[in-house]
Amino acid sequence: MPVTPVLELRGIDKSYGAVKVLYDVAFTAYPGEVTALVGDNGAGKTTLVKGIGGVHPFDSGEYYFEGAPVRLGSPRDAAALGIEVVHQDLALCENLDIVENMFLGRERTRGLALDEAGMEAAATSTLSGLSVRTMGSVRRRVSDLSGGQRQTVALARAVLWDSRLVVLDEPAAALGVAQTQQVLELVRRLADKGLAVVLISHNMNDVFAVSDRIATLYLGHMVAQVRTGDVTHRQVVELITSGRSGDLGLPR
Amino acid sequence: MSTDIPKGGPSAVKLADSDFAADHRPSDLGGALRDYWAQVRSGDLGAVPAVLGIAGLVVLFTALRPETFLSDRNIANLFTQALPVTILAMGLVFVLLLGEIDLSAGVTSGVCACVMAKLMVSAGQPWYVAVLAALAAGVVIGTAIGWLVAVVRIPSFVVTLALFLGLQGITLWLVGEGGTVPVRDDVIVALANKNMPVALGWALAVVCAVGYAASQFWRWQRQSARGLAAKPVQLVALRVVAVAVVLLAGTYLLSQDRAPSPLITLAGIPWGVPLVAVLLIICTFVLGRTAYGRHVYAVGGNAEAARRAGVNVTRIRVSVFMIASTLAAVAGIVAASRLNSVTPSEGSGNTLLYAVGAAVIGGTSLFGGRGKARDAVLGGLVVAIIDNGLGLLGTKAYLNFLITGSVLLFAASIDALARRRRSATGR
Numbered sequence: 001m002p003v004t005p006v007l008e009l010r011g012i013d014k015s016y017g018a019v020k021v022l023y024d025v026a027f028t029a030y031p032g033e034v035t036a037l038v039g040d041n042g043a044g045k046t047t048l049v050k051g052i053g054g055v056h057p058f059d060s061g062e063y064y065f066e067g068a069p070v071r072l073g074s075p076r077d078a079a080a081l082g083i084e085v086v087h088q089d090l091a092l093c094e095n096l097d098i099v100e101n102m103f104l105g106r107e108r109t110r111g112l113a114l115d116e117a118g119m120e121a122a123a124t125s126t127l128s129g130l131s132v133r134t135m136g137s138v139r140r141r142v143s144d145l146s147g148g149q150r151q152t153v154a155l156a157r158a159v160l161w162d163s164r165l166v167v168l169d170e171p172a173a174a175l176g177v178a179q180t181q182q183v184l185e186l187v188r189r190l191a192d193k194g195l196a197v198v199l200i201s202h203n204m205n206d207v208f209a210v211s212d213r214i215a216t217l218y219l220g221h222m223v224a225q226v227r228t229g230d231v232t233h234r235q236v237v238e239l240i241t242s243g244r245s246g247d248l249g250l251p252r
Numbered sequence: 253m254s255t256d257i258p259k260g261g262p263s264a265v266k267l268a269d270s271d272f273a274a275d276h277r278p279s280d281l282g283g284a285l286r287d288y289w290a291q292v293r294s295g296d297l298g299a300v301p302a303v304l305g306i307a308g309l310v311v312l313f314t315a316l317r318p319e320t321f322l323s324d325r326n327i328a329n330l331f332t333q334a335l336p337v338t339i340l341a342m343g344l345v346f347v348l349l350l351g352e353i354d355l356s357a358g359v360t361s362g363v364c365a366c367v368m369a370k371l372m373v374s375a376g377q378p379w380y381v382a383v384l385a386a387l388a389a390g391v392v393i394g395t396a397i398g399w400l401v402a403v404v405r406i407p408s409f410v411v412t413l414a415l416f417l418g419l420q421g422i423t424l425w426l427v428g429e430g431g432t433v434p435v436r437d438d439v440i441v442a443l444a445n446k447n448m449p450v451a452l453g454w455a456l457a458v459v460c461a462v463g464y465a466a467s468q469f470w471r472w473q474r475q476s477a478r479g480l481a482a483k484p485v486q487l488v489a490l491r492v493v494a495v496a497v498v499l500l501a502g503t504y505l506l507s508q509d510r511a512p513s514p515l516i517t518l519a520g521i522p523w524g525v526p527l528v529a530v531l532l533i534i535c536t537f538v539l540g541r542t543a544y545g546r547h548v549y550a551v552g553g554n555a556e557a558a559r560r561a562g563v564n565v566t567r568i569r570v571s572v573f574m575i576a577s578t579l580a581a582v583a584g585i586v587a588a589s590r591l592n593s594v595t596p597s598e599g600s601g602n603t604l605l606y607a608v609g610a611a612v613i614g615g616t617s618l619f620g621g622r623g624k625a626r627d628a629v630l631g632g633l634v635v636a637i638i639d640n641g642l643g644l645l646g647t648k649a650y651l652n653f654l655i656t657g658s659v660l661l662f663a664a665s666i667d668a669l670a671r672r673r674r675s676a677t678g679r
């Protein structure tokens with residue numbers, strides 16, 4: 001019996017005003033697998049992710065979540081389904097502290113009041129799981145944090161919840177060597193727990209190290225979605241830069 | 253960089269456990285002071301300017317008018333003078349937290365007061381019906397502003413500027429050209445003109461002080477028991493003592509007999525003061541301890557981030573204008589009580605300027621995302637002291653305008669500089 005994909009998109013179109021960004025895109029993400037989404041700058045990766053997360057819903061196309069067709073109108077809908085997105089532009093509130101950001105929109109309460117202690121404890125343990133050493137205090141304001149630390153907060157925010165699909169838009173872009181390694185480990189662990197993980201990265205080493213499948217966007221077209229073991233480094237680079245490689249990708 | 257991660261198996265690399273050292277280190281007063289100083293240096297001044305302002309102004313006016321300014325009567329006067337502006341400012345704090353503005357809050361208070369007065373005088377309604385109607389009028393006005401700002405997306409300053417004019421028209425129409433509506437109902441008049449029995453005042457002050465201490469220590473105990481980030485206990489104690497001293501000293505001053513003749517006694521806390529205290533407690537709780545309050549700060553800090561986190565940004569936007577206008581209605585009722593009447597110009601003129609000034613002087617940022625309910629109280633006192641002191645000095649009207657305008661500009665500059673300071677230090 002074939003596995004039901006956690007996420008399946010078919011015939012997705014998306015325009016920003018007069019600019020068409022995604023053309024008839026198909027995309028699947030399976031449970032227990034890391035699907036890498038690659039493509040040049042401006043290929044439409046972030047646009048696809050924003051559609052998946054309900055931030056900017058798609059114009060048309062079919063969206064299946066765990067086999068069932070769904071319609072996402074807002075990020076809240078996506079969160080309710082169990083979709084967590086770490087956005088490329090991190091989307092944190094600088095005037096709030098780390099704990100407040102991690103629980104934003106889904107605060108724990110006791111009666112009317114916030115359960116600050118409970119949230120702080122949960123945030124601390126999640127961050128500890130991410131091996132964050134240099135943050136100092138979980139009560140620091142996000143405005144005081146470095147770019148990499150912010151990225152870690154955004155990541156921690158996504159893994160805090162019991163989700164089915166985690167989408168990471170260049171989560172390691174601002175991270176140091178050790179932190180990148182940790183993010184990749186985390187990505188792998190999430191997939192091993194049975195989640196579907198979508199990872200966007202420009203680093204081919206990372207992509208090959210961690211992914212099970214690679215999906216390539218080229219100028220808004222999905223040119224190939226293949227198993228990582230079936231392609232070489234060079235082929236993927238060709239797909240990214242010219243949209244085809246041998247018999248993969250766009251027809252000649 | 254070569255990464256080799258086993259697929260499908262458990263992670264091979266043992267993850268180092270982290271330490272949030274600062275959260276577990278027993279914090280002391282020195283550390284807290286250093287943290288605070290770092291915060292001030294990076295442009296987050298908190299309540300300091302307002303407290304210094306109050307102290308400085310009290311010294312100044314005492315020096316200039318030694319026999320009148322600090323007299324018991326004038327102090328009671330000062331408190332009632334501060335009531336409407338403080339309540340108005342407290343509502344504006346919510347709007348300012350989103351980086352929006354409500355220029356019509358002052359005239360909203362006028363319209364609502366007018367609705368109340370007309371209902372009592374012309375329709376013979378009891379005070380509670382009239383008050384409820386005034387509050388309802390506030391809710392309606394706030395909803396309209398909120399809808400235009402949050403749904404239609406007209407900039408709030410344009411919407412409320414339009415209402416600033418339009419609502420004055422409504423007040424004028426309700427009151428009638430040149431007329432005033434008298435307010436004679438005992439309950440309403442008592443709000444700003446009658447005092448609590450002295451014993452009740454003391455009881456209330458003690459209850460407030462003990463309640464504040466209990467809530468602070470309880471919170472500290474809960475945090476430190478679970479090994480969470482907590483302020484040093486000495487700092488908590490210091491704050492509790494400071495609040496208690498202010499509460500009891502204020503009560504003492506207002507409990508002195510301030511009657512102009514020895515034949516009668518006039519003492520006690522004006523009824524409007526506990527009203528402000530209740531509003532302060534509610535607003536502080538809502539902003540600091542509820543999910544709603546957290547969302548207000550989040551939308552003010554980064555609306556798009558809040559939206560992506562699942563916050564209903566539109567609803568938050570509408571709600572803050574509703575709160576501001578409703579509190580404006582309360583402010584209008586108190587102002588009508590103080591003046592025993594409603595005039596067509598009620599709430600226009602410098603009412604709004606004073607309220608915005610109060611919020612900003614208290615430490616609320618005009619850029620959104622930063623501010624507290626208590627800012628309205630601290631700033632409201634500053635504004636009332638200036639107004640009261642200039643009155644005692646008998647300054648000319650033109651100077652009054654100039655001075656008050658400058659104070660607002662000064663406070664806004666501190667806010668803007670603090671913001672620049674924050675971005676300079678990467679905050």
Ligand SMILES: Nc1ncnc2c1ncn2[C@@H]1O[C@H](COP(=O)(O)OP(=O)(O)OP(=O)(O)O)[C@@H](O)[C@H]1O
Binds near residue numbers: 016019039043044
């Ligand atoms: N809000 C927007 N309005 C108009 N055009 C947009 C908007 N966001 C993105 N675009 C356009 O859509 C195209 C795809 O952008 P997108 O951000 O999805 O690329 P990307 O693959 O994520 O690139 P990168 O690797 O640089 O992050 C680009 O040509 C971009 O100019």
Ligand SMILES: [Mg+2]
Binds near residue numbers: 046047
């Ligand atoms: Mg992108």
